[in-house]
Amino acid sequence: MWWAFLLVQNSGIGTEPAVFDVNCGPLTSPILFSSMKRVLITGANRGLGLELTRQYLERGNTVFATSRQPQAAADLQALAASHPGKLHLIALDITSEASIGTARRAVRAVTAGLDVLINNAGIFPGAGPEDPANQRLGEFTSDNALTVFQVNAVGPLLVTQAFLDLLKAGDKPRIVSLSSGQGSLTWKASGEPYHYSASKAALNMYMRALAAEVGHQGVISVVVDPGWLRTGMGGSAATLSPSDSARGIIRLTDQLHAEENGSFLTWQGQPVPW
Template sequence: MRAFITGANRGLGLELTRQYLERGDQVFAASRHPAEATELQQLHQQYADRLVLLPLDVTNDASIAAAVQAVSAVTDALDVLINNAGVYPHAGSSDAHQRLGQLTHNDAIEAMQVNAVGPLLVSQALLPLLRAGHKGRILSISSGQGSLTWKATGDPYHYSASKAALNMYMRSLAAEIGNQGLISVLVDPGWMRTGMGGDAATQDPADSARGIIRLAEQLHAEENGSFVTWQGQPVPW
């Protein structure tokens, strides 16, 4: 298995990287500043033969192109892409930047660029490698916050809207790539104890990662374009 993971330096992305490596798979772990990612560097020392660390800013076209070139220098195919990189503007702070009265243009644009547009452009760039792989799959980490059906609060405005936009982008992508033997699905990983989710969260990232890897293994063509939890249960749009 050859997996490409964005946002691999912490939280769910780091756990996905670790578990794929423990299984014996090859991992391309992308993050903005891999040289500063202490835990990723430790994994690289342990799995130097199967872990490739890549710098990647999903909001930068040149950075995406360079990452694709770096992967292509090592392998001619990918089997799994996990679009995990994401931001939650002002996560963990006590301010109210995602609440009505405190909303700003810059926060909105940052959330949309990283959480929605970035994953689409990374997917687009890696499609040739995924087509060459074994049952190429794209799993994009969404959120229950991106469900229009479930939305019952105002805050967080930007994060919720960006995940809803991600859902539409990847649903659109699924409609195009399904007849090419590829699968695109959206995954709600649960409320995890990470830097983004905070200490009050109920979900261990290791459990979510385990479920997401299992989900990637078991995906069938008829599930293309679906929105599911890390346990494979449907999430309403």
């Protein structure tokens, strides 16, 4: 049996996606739901993004899983091998407009529409080698601030803009942007992490504004606090597993109604104060 994945190198606007077929073992039987979805997930190579990818695949959906270097994402490669034809791995750097454009063309080469976009990619101070850690008073730099804002706020907006036409062509399209309780002005009761908190508040405003503009076109856009997760970003002391959060986010996404467009919600569907 054969499976295929899309591996798109970030080489500029003019680059066409290359498709590779790889021989692999037998397909594991998916859990089929009555309505299959086409789902795009950013930052899918680890943590919550990887778990969302896994659970959407288990439900029989087609998933476009993006990361900066999918060829180096061993867990995604393994999922692709066990879900032939259902998982498409796409190179995407959400801070690069050229990369976003190339990724958009890669998805369009496979499907004319998307039903779900999950803006999951993000950075947290010190969680990774490229995540700025200097977010304490007295250590701020403009470069660190702009890096965090580019990834956590501007990147998701540009990704959403690029894929909006495919979402409008989808079935009951939903945009779910993963925010944080740290981005709530009402809940904010500490100093650190300054840039992370401010970037998530900016993401909330971007997606609230987007919801006001696209809601009448049948697109539902919400921001969701996924909870404090036991991931590389959240740390081992966190109280919530990625599998539980992903399950809740998928359930929430499936059950969204038009009146919830523009909402800020927890992974369990409870309102979060702005």
